[in-house]
Amino acid sequence: MHLPDGFLDGRTALLTASAAGAGVGLALRQVKRALAPRQTPLLGLAAAFIFAAQMINFPVLGGTSGHLVGGALAAVLLGPAAAVVVMTCVLMVQCLMFNDGGLLALGANIFNMGIVNACGGYYVFRLLKRLAWMEPNRATVFAASFAAWFGTVLGSVTCAGEIALSRTAPWMVTFPAMANIHILIGIGEGLATGLILLAVLRARPELVAGLGDRPGESGFGFLGYGLIISIGLAVFVAPFACPWPDGLEAVAKTLGFESRTAAPLLASPMGNYRLPFIGSAAAATAVAGALGSLVAFAAAWLLAWRLAPALAPRKENAPSGN
Amino acid sequence: MRRGASGRLSPQLKLALVLALTLFIVLLPRRPDPLYALPAAILAGAAAWCRLPPGFLLRRLLVAEFFILGIAVLSLVSPATRPVFLAVLLKSNLCVTAMLLLTWTTPFHEILRVLRRLRLPAVMLSTLALMSRYLPVLAEEARRMERARSSRAFGRKYRALWQSLATIIGQLFIRSVDRAERIYLAMCARGWK
Numbered sequence: 061m062h063l064p065d066g067f068l069d070g071r072t073a074l075l076t077a078s079a080a081g082a083g084v085g086l087a088l089r090q091v092k093r094a095l096a097p098r099q100t101p102l103l104g105l106a107a108a109f110i111f112a113a114q115m116i117n118f119p120v121l122g123g124t125s126g127h128l129v130g131g132a133l134a135a136v137l138l139g140p141a142a143a144v145v146v147m148t149c150v151l152m153v154q155c156l157m158f159n160d161g162g163l164l165a166l167g168a169n170i171f172n173m174g175i176v177n178a179c180g181g182y183y184v185f186r187l188l189k190r191l192a193w194m195e196p197n198r199a200t201v202f203a204a205s206f207a208a209w210f211g212t213v214l215g216s217v218t219c220a221g222e223i224a225l226s227r228t229a230p231w232m233v234t235f236p237a238m239a240n241i242h243i244l245i246g247i248g249e250g251l252a253t254g255l256i257l258l259a260v261l262r263a264r265p266e267l268v269a270g271l272g273d274r275p276g277e278s279g280f281g282f283l284g285y286g287l288i289i290s291i292g293l294a295v296f297v298a299p300f301a302c303p304w305p306d307g308l309e310a311v312a313k314t315l316g317f318e319s320r321t322a323a324p325l326l327a328s329p330m331g332n333y334r335l336p337f338i339g340s341a342a343a344a345t346a347v348a349g350a351l352g353s354l355v356a357f358a359a360a361w362l363l364a365w366r367l368a369p370a371l372a373p374r375k376e377n378a379p380s381g382n
Numbered sequence: 383m384r385r386g387a388s389g390r391l392s393p394q395l396k397l398a399l400v401l402a403l404t405l406f407i408v409l410l411p412r413r414p415d416p417l418y419a420l421p422a423a424i425l426a427g428a429a430a431w432c433r434l435p436p437g438f439l440l441r442r443l444l445v446a447e448f449f450i451l452g453i454a455v456l457s458l459v460s461p462a463t464r465p466v467f468l469a470v471l472l473k474s475n476l477c478v479t480a481m482l483l484l485t486w487t488t489p490f491h492e493i494l495r496v497l498r499r500l501r502l503p504a505v506m507l508s509t510l511a512l513m514s515r516y517l518p519v520l521a522e523e524a525r526r527m528e529r530a531r532s533s534r535a536f537g538r539k540y541r542a543l544w545q546s547l548a549t550i551i552g553q554l555f556i557r558s559v560d561r562a563e564r565i566y567l568a569m570c571a572r573g574w575k
Contacts, residue, residue: 112517164405251544
């Protein structure tokens with residue numbers, strides 16, 4: 061999902077960079093306010109950890125392999141604000157040291173993977189954890205696993221929107237392609253995230269549950285990131301997903317791109333164009349999304365149900381031990 | 383010396399030049415155009431001047447090409463965007479080459495110094511600095527655990543494999559947290575406030 065340079069036009073690069081800037085600015089404010097001095101090195105080490113974890117390949121069917129992205133994992137382990145800072149640093153180092161992802165596309169990559177993936181996933185995690193009627197450790201594994209799937213898919217949808225907004229490829233092509241691939245990838249991401257959390261919970265449960273009040277967990281954090289993500293969705297995705305064309309026009313007007321959009325409006329040259337096999341692609345993707353979410357949900361549930369019992373005895377023994 | 387003649391240029395200048403070049407390439411018209419020869423010529427000249435080894439360039443370009451082709455193919459699907467395909471391919475490859483030149487000529491700690499001068503927030507700077515310092519350490523630790531696992535475990539049962547790989551990553555997180563604690567103590571011992 062690392063976007064290279066060249067796919068986004070100047071306008072989209074600017075829009076994504078401002079969205080990413082707002083999110084990272086908010087995260088930095090919260091982290092600065094809430095982080096204890098002794099946690100200063102933790103962020104750097106967590107960033108190195110996420111990067112190193114991305115280097116480990118999980119085998120997938122047919123000899124192929126995939127790796128973790130880790131946005132939701134970082135958010136569950138460190139809280140949303142710290143996760144945004146960590147993911148931003150990971151993406152910056154990947155861009156500047158390893159040429160993974162473009163320089164002008166850095167804003168888009170930070171927005172998709174650092175903010176939408178991590179924070180979007182995180183608030184789904186919070187919601188599910190509260191709703192899931194399970195023993196807390198099980199609920200953590202279940203909610204994090206599903207949240208990782210959700211964050212991955214949501215991030216790919218904003219990515220598809222950005223490519224379509226740049227007029228590199230029509231939304232009717234980018235959306236099904238990106239979403240369908242990531243509905244599958246997300247299941248792997250969810251399973252891996254759940255299993256990793258299980259491993260941490262088994263060895264050092266206090267690292268997951270007991271990090272205390274983590275920055276960005278408050279209602280204000282939810283409001284801030286929620287607002288940034290919804291504005292991002294409104295700008296990058298809504299103009300294509302909903303039938304009204306005025307959404308983007310209004311944004312273009314307020315941002316002063318009116319003269320540029322006087323040239324063929326991005327959706328219009330291909331909006332009504334239909335290829336035989338992608339005519340119903342959006343509907344098919346919606347079905348795939350529903351199916352994928354069911355599979356991810358079931359996988360997360362199974363993971364928590366089958367593997368988490370190993371945690372229970374330890375928890376019961378703890379008070380009576382020794 | 384690895385960096386050739388470009389070692390004399392200040393890292394700020396190099397970063398600014400690459401940014402300007404990337405911006406120029408991104409803003410070029412979206413069809414094959416003679417204008418593309420300009421950044422290509424600049425990059426070729428700079429690559430020769432910095433003695434960028436072709437093997438390194440090709441290897442890194444090949445890795446990037448997977449992503450580039452994967453996304454560029456999308457614009458081939460619809461006739462409306464088909465003319466964009468070649469231009470996008472050219473643009474991405476030129477941009478990747480520009481970035482490769484930057485990473486080849488500028489070690490990360492120099493880029494970090496530029497970012498410090500640009501007043502990047504202190505939390506970001508310390509995170510980036512610690513990350514670039516400990517990335518090789520943690521990557522080596524992960525490799526070591528992976529080697530130990532593969533020498534002990536046989537077969538390719540997906541479930542066991544996924545579980546043990548996840549355990550490695552979980553362990554890596556625990557070790558990172560412990561290491562962060564030790565680093566903090568070491569920082570305090572050296573007078574960090």
